[in-house]
Amino acid sequence: MFRVSIFGLLICLAFSVSDLGFAAQQPHIILVMADDQGYGDCGYTGHPFVQTPHLDDMAKHSVVFNNFHAAAPVCSPTRAAVLTGRHPIRTNVPNHGHYLRPHEITIAEALKKNGYLTAHFGKWHIGSVQKESPTSPGGQGFDHWLTGLNFFDRDPYLSLNGTHKQLKGQGSVITMDHAIDHLKRHATTKPTFTVIWFPSPHDPHRETPSKPELYKGKPHAGYFQEITLLDEQVGRLRQTLRDLKISDDTLLWYTSDNGGLVKESSGGRERKGSVYQGGLRVPSLIEFPARFKSKTISTPTISSDIYPTILALTGTSVENQPRLDGIDLTPFIDGKTTKRPKPMGFWHHFTNGQATYSDRFIKQLMEAQQAGKETPLPNRLLKNVNDFPSYPKDAYKKAHAALTDWPYKIHAIYLKKKTTWELYNLKKDPMETTNLATDDPDRLADLKSKLTTWQQSVLRSHEGKDYSKKQ
Secondary structure, eight states: OHHHHHHHHHHHHHHHHHHHHHHHHSOEEEEEEESSOOTTSSTTTTOSSOOOHHHHHHHHTSEEETTEEOSSSSHHHHHHHHHHSSOGGGGTOSSTTOOOOTTSOOHHHHHHHTTOEEEEEEEOOSSOOOTTOTTSTTTTTOSEEEEESSOOOBSOEEEETTEEEEOOSBHHHHHHHHHHHHHHHHTTTSOEEEEEEOOOSOTTOOOOOSSTTTTTTSTTHHHHHHHHHHHHHHHHHHHHHHHTTOSTTEEEEEEESSOOSOGGGSSSSSOTTOSSHHHHBOOEEEEOTTTOOOEEEOSOEEGGGHHHHHHHHHTOOOTTOOOOSOOOOHHHHTTSOOSOSSOEEEEEOSSOOOOOOHHHHHHHHHHHHHTTOOOSOGGGTTTTTTOOOOOOTTTTOSEEEEEEETTEEEEEEEOSSOEEEEEEETTTOTTOOSOOTTTOHHHHHHHHHHHHHHHHHHHHHHTTTTOOSOO
């Protein structure tokens, strides 16, 4: 009897240690991202009428980053930054519709090596959705995926692990349906990494929440309806985590890919598409009850910080890691520091975007697949991911670049015949209205140097100088 009791005790201890390790070292990770939601487009951030009760409740129990920035003011580049921790131009995604190089190491690949089951649901927009392409979700480290090439809404054409089909219903609801089903199947047996990238509230705003009459007569009603629809889906997700009894041991991170479509509530000057704050500032919440207490962090942060933070929290190491722009945010969350150790760089319109028609292209792929024909879109398998340009030393003098070294932010607007420099103190002037470029020449010179050095390093990365053999 004594031997049986000791054996039973050892078994219990083994399970306890296993459970502790699962929760502490391999929590479930869920990254949720809206498509075009600005910082001010939530109830908890002070919007005058939009209803986001689930995000508001999540904010009460989360680490709230109230100075969080998208890595770029449009969608594809920010998605590349989330997956790699690097500025998107480094990764070959300077604008919308460009492809993330397979040479990059993604967070899905890193976590997969650490025992995670990886899945992607929703908008992709950084590569192909053809199974044979190394730029597809499957090629970039995801075990399972239901994905659109770009934004989608009602009755979308999507790719399920490379099988193309049309699904009936609202795209954002379909996205969450499949994500929840995946979690129900797998999250109680092994650690999961789940990416949910909503196709909304991107225009043309054809999706509606449970109360379609919401915001009738209000300006931008369709936009705000889709934000409330997203909020309802977040509510479904959080309830599922509670029902599965894994909510405490799940890190749920919600954010957006760029500033909003309504300038007045976007959180700064201008809106989506701009390197001013209105195009970059976005909501960001981390709910992780087993590890983090609720608090607000005002330190400037950016979507490229997601990658190193997740790797640190899961104890995931990466060999031959290319240069990162993001940083591990756990020291800020744990209260060990409030100062960001390096600036945040932004650079937009270095190259034009490329049109991506999700439903049109996937429908063509589906029809060819069902007919047993070869792909009608061979040019969309790789695009230019294996091309490595060579840049002259002054190639950085192009488009609109900016660098935030808190509380100051410098802008370089490169025109054909001259460069316009702007300098703002974001703490005193969050709307970037008072240009200090002539009033503070020493600071301007210092930030000019930092911005130029950073831009040149970005171009060296785009040339392929960071890569060793892909892991």
